[in-house]
Amino acid sequence: MAGTVRIGIIGTGGIARAHVNAYKQMPDVEILGVCDVIPGKSEAFARDAGLTGARTFDDHRSMLELDLDGVSVCTPNVAHHRTAVDALQAGKNVLVEKPMAVTLEQAVEMARTAKSAGRILTIGFQPRYDPNMRLVKSVVQSGKLGKVYYVEAGGGRRRGMPGGTFIRKDLAGAGAMADIGCYSLDMALNALDYPKPLTVSAYTSNHFGSSPTYHREADRFEVEDFGVALVRLEGGTVLNFKISWAMHMDTLGATMFLGTDAGLKITPAGTGPWSGVWDGGVGSITLFHDILGHNTSSPIPVQSHHVQIFFEKVRDFVNAVRDGKPAPIPGEQIVRNQAVIDGILRSAAEGREVAIEIPEI
Numbered sequence: 001m002a003g004t005v006r007i008g009i010i011g012t013g014g015i016a017r018a019h020v021n022a023y024k025q026m027p028d029v030e031i032l033g034v035c036d037v038i039p040g041k042s043e044a045f046a047r048d049a050g051l052t053g054a055r056t057f058d059d060h061r062s063m064l065e066l067d068l069d070g071v072s073v074c075t076p077n078v079a080h081h082r083t084a085v086d087a088l089q090a091g092k093n094v095l096v097e098k099p100m101a102v103t104l105e106q107a108v109e110m111a112r113t114a115k116s117a118g119r120i121l122t123i124g125f126q127p128r129y130d131p132n133m134r135l136v137k138s139v140v141q142s143g144k145l146g147k148v149y150y151v152e153a154g155g156g157r158r159r160g161m162p163g164g165t166f167i168r169k170d171l172a173g174a175g176a177m178a179d180i181g182c183y184s185l186d187m188a189l190n191a192l193d194y195p196k197p198l199t200v201s202a203y204t205s206n207h208f209g210s211s212p213t214y215h216r217e218a219d220r221f222e223v224e225d226f227g228v229a230l231v232r233l234e235g236g237t238v239l240n241f242k243i244s245w246a247m248h249m250d251t252l253g254a255t256m257f258l259g260t261d262a263g264l265k266i267t268p269a270g271t272g273p274w275s276g277v278w279d280g281g282v283g284s285i286t287l288f289h290d291i292l293g294h295n296t297s298s299p300i301p302v303q304s305h306h307v308q309i310f311f312e313k314v315r316d317f318v319n320a321v322r323d324g325k326p327a328p329i330p331g332e333q334i335v336r337n338q339a340v341i342d343g344i345l346r347s348a349a350e351g352r353e354v355a356i357e358i359p360e361i
C-alpha cells in the first residue's frame with residue numbers, strides 16, 4: 001500500500017491514549033477518526049491528544065463509513081466483539097485490545113469474520129515484543145529442552161485489584177483470568193506454538209474482591225480475583241496455570257518449562273529484570289537485562305520498556321496493514337487463549353474437569 005495508513009480509534013479511555021501516542025510517532029500514519037459511546041468524550045479526547053485532523057463520533061458504525069485502513073479497538077472487553085466484527089465487515093483491518101473477547105463464541109465469530117472478510121484481526125499482546133519473551137520461545141522451540149511435558153505459568157499480584165468495568169461480569173467477562181491471565185496464557189501457549197487445549201480442571205475464588213476490607217467496590221465485585229487450572233494440551237503437555245489479583249503471598253512461583261532433556265525457569269523478579277536458569281547439561285542463559293533500547297531499528301528514541309513494546313505492537317499492526325501481511329498475533333490463534341479462559345470459568349462453576357471444544361474457524 002502506498003501513502004499513509006488511515007486509522008480510527010474505537011473507545012477513548014486509558015489505553016486508547018497509548019495507541020494514539022504510538023500512532024503519532026509514525027510519519028506514515030494518520031488518525032482520521034475517534035469514537036466513544038459517551039457523548040462528548042471523543043471530542044475531549046481528540047482535543048487533549050492534539051488530533052486536529054480527526055473527526056469525532058458517538059457511534060463506531062458512523063466512524064466506519066470513513067475511508068479507513070485500520071482501527072484500534074480500545075473499548076472495555078464486552079464491546080470488543082461487536083466493534084471488531086462491524087469493522088471487519090466494513091473492510092477495515094483491526095487491532096483489538098486484550099483479552100480478545102468475553103466469550104469463546106464471540107472470539108470464534110470475530111476470527112471467522114476476519115477470515116471471510118480477508119482482513120487482519122490482531123490481538124494486542126504487547127509482551128510478545130519483549131525480547132525476553134522471544135528468547136523464551138526460541139529456547140522452547142529450539143528443541144534443546146527435549147519434549148516439554150510440563151509448564152507452570154501465571155502472574156501473581158499481591159495487591160493489584162482494579163475496579164470499575166474490570167470487576168463487572170457483563171462488561172469484562174471474567175476477572176483476573178481475563179485481565180492478566182490472558183497475558184500469561186499467551187506467553188506459555190505461544191512458547192509452545194499454541195497447541196490446542198483439550199481439557200481443563202480449574203478453581204477460582206474472590207475472597208478479596210468481595211470483602212469490604214480489601215476492595216472499595218466489594219458490593220459490585222462479580223468476578224474472580226484468584227484462579228488455578230490444570231490444562232491438558234494436544235501433544236501431551238500439561239499446563240499448570242495460576243493467577244491472582246490479590247493474595248497473602250509475594251509470588252505464585254516461577255514460570256517453568258520442564259523438558260525431557262532440559263528445563264527453563266523464569267524467576268519472578270517484581271518490576272526488575274527476569275532471570276533465567278536453563279539446566280540439564282546444556283548450560284545456562286541470562287535473559288536480557290538491557291531491555292531498554294533493545295530494538296535498534298526503532299525509528300524513535302529509547303524510551304521506557306513498556307512504552308517501547310507497546311509501540312512495537314502498534315507498529316507491527318501498521319506494517320502488516322501497509323504491506324498486506326498476515327495478522328502479527330492472529331485472532332484465529334488467540335481463540336485458543338479465549339477457549340482456555342472459557343473452560344476455566346466453566347470448570348470452576350461446575351467443580352469438575354471439562355472438555356474444551358473449539359469450533360472450526
Ligand SMILES: NC(=O)c1ccc[n+]([C@@H]2O[C@H](COP(=O)([O-])OP(=O)(O)OC[C@H]3O[C@@H](n4cnc5c(N)ncnc54)[C@H](O)[C@@H]3O)[C@@H](O)[C@H]2O)c1
Pocket residue numbers: 010011012013014015016035036037038041059060074075076077079083097098099124126165179
Ligand atoms: N494492552 C494493555 O496494556 C492494556 C492496558 C489496559 C487496558 N487494556 C484493555 O483495553 C481495553 C480498554 O481498557 P481501558 O482501561 O482503556 O478502559 P476505559 O474504560 O478507560 O475506556 C474504554 C472506553 O471505551 C468506551 N466504549 C465502551 N463501549 C464502546 C463502544 N461500543 N464504542 C465506542 N466506545 C466504547 C467507553 O465509554 C470508554 O471511554 C480493555 O479491554 C482492557 O483490557 C489493555
